Amino acid sequence: MTPNQEQILAALKHVKHPGMEQNIVDAGMVSDVRAEGSQVFFSLTFPKTNDPLSSAVVKACTKALKVYVHPDAEAHVTLKVHRAAEPPVATELQARHTIAVASGKGGVGKSTVAVNLAVALAGAGYRVGLLDADVYGPSVPKMFRAEDAVPVAISRDGKDWIQPVEKYGVKMLSIGFFVKPEQAVVWRGPMATSALKQLVNQGDWGELDFLLIDMPPGTGDVHITIAQELKLTGAVIVSTPQEVALSDVIKGIAMFRAEHVEVEVLGLIENMSWFTPAELPDHRYFIFGKEGCKRLADEMELPLLGQIPLVQSICEGGDIGVPPALDLESVTGAAFRQLAGRLVDVLNKQA
Ligand SMILES: Nc1ncnc2c1ncn2[C@@H]1O[C@H](COP(=O)(O)OP(=O)(O)OP(=O)(O)O)[C@@H](O)[C@H]1O
Numbered sequence: 052m053t054p055n056q057e058q059i060l061a062a063l064k065h066v067k068h069p070g071m072e073q074n075i076v077d078a079g080m081v082s083d084v085r086a087e088g089s090q091v092f093f094s095l096t097f098p099k100t101n102d103p104l105s106s107a108v109v110k111a112c113t114k115a116l117k118v119y120v121h122p123d124a125e126a127h128v129t130l131k132v133h134r135a136a137e138p139p140v141a142t143e144l145q146a147r148h149t150i151a152v153a154s155g156k157g158g159v160g161k162s163t164v165a166v167n168l169a170v171a172l173a174g175a176g177y178r179v180g181l182l183d184a185d186v187y188g189p190s191v192p193k194m195f196r197a198e199d200a201v202p203v204a205i206s207r208d209g210k211d212w213i214q215p216v217e218k219y220g221v222k223m224l225s226i227g228f229f230v231k232p233e234q235a236v237v238w239r240g241p242m243a244t245s246a247l248k249q250l251v252n253q254g255d256w257g258e259l260d261f262l263l264i265d266m267p268p269g270t271g272d273v274h275i276t277i278a279q280e281l282k283l284t285g286a287v288i289v290s291t292p293q294e295v296a297l298s299d300v301i302k303g304i305a306m307f308r309a310e311h312v313e314v315e316v317l318g319l320i321e322n323m324s325w326f327t328p329a330e331l332p333d334h335r336y337f338i339f340g341k342e343g344c345k346r347l348a349d350e351m352e353l354p355l356l357g358q359i360p361l362v363q364s365i366c367e368g369g370d371i372g373v374p375p376a377l378d379l380e381s382v383t384g385a386a387f388r389q390l391a392g393r394l395v396d397v398l399n400k401q402a
């Protein structure tokens with residue numbers, strides 16, 4: 052069962068902030084309402100920071116959802132504070148670092164790395180956006196378990212904006228929110244690039260520390276559009292250690308370094324470095340060869356930013372839409388956090 056917004060709001064109308072006349076819904080405290088099965092997500096805006104009654108109100112909300120919606124309902128509440136007279140918000144994209152996650156080759160784990168790197172950076176406290184530039188085969192919505200999300204369109208100052216979908220602390224936009232995957236694959240080049248430009252320019256991204264871009268496979272129009280439309284800080288290149296993958300990586304690097312593109316390659320990320328079975332967590336089987344990316348990185352005088360093992364939990368995490376980078380206990384979570392840390396180091400050194 053997934054309750055709809057009306058059901059949730061009706062339940063929350065039974066909750067009152069003791070300091071207010073009206074219930075929390077009529078008082079305008081409730082926003083961003085959505086549900087996934089029995090999990091109910093919403094924001095509560097309080098008039099002041101550190102409202103001593105906030106936890107009591109949250110508890111009352113949980114209870115109201117259990118009583119009026121479903122006994123299994125669980126509330127996930129984001130607390131916000133109402134600020135009077137906020138300075139005007141800069142809504143257009145202002146990212147400190149705009150980084151393409153790319154590879155010459157398909158299926159090496161670009162989307163997996165982009166998603167988990169975004170989640171790891173957000174977990175470290177950075178403001179992170181993720182743009183799914185794979186217009187022909189968007190996979191980010193699924194990897195975030197957000198396929199059914201509908202980005203809100205807003206009009207502000209005579210301009211139309213698209214609000215990114217926010218999940219796991221990451222703001223994201225994807226063509227996948229607007230067209231079904233089977234429709235996207237038949238797009239012609241110009242349509243794809245103009246849709247992508249719209250996500251960049253009309254996205255209500257606001258200020259970000261990082262905008263990561265999950266690039267489509269290959270080296271084509273979309274890549275050039277991204278390089279020209281966004282002032283890229285740089286690109287990170289994902290590859291498996293396998294020889295055939297590495298030759299495509301060299302092509303990918305060449306594309307970024309080409310004339311008129313001139314995007315700095317910040318480093319390589321080796322994915323599927325070794326296979327570790329869940330029941331033998333200390334074992335490493337180098338099924339795609341050992342340290343292929345390390346050798347290539349050395350040859351090209353690029354940093355190797357990280358090595359991500361091939362494990363079932365990463366594949367499953369992608370399929371069920373729960374990025375393993377969220378898991379603070381796991382080895383894979385640690386691998387993605389380490390990758391995020393290395394990337395930040397490289398950027399700091401550059402600065
Ligand atoms: N380290 C890993 N361990 C296990 N499975 C992985 C790993 N990395 C990626 N996968 C799986 O491999 C498949 C391809 O990964 P992903 O979609 O991220 O690749 P991609 O390079 O973005 O592909 P495309 O070129 O189609 O965009 C997915 O099913 C993903 O879950």
Ligand SMILES: [Mg+2]
Pocket residue numbers: 161162163185190265266267
């Ligand atoms: Mg992909």
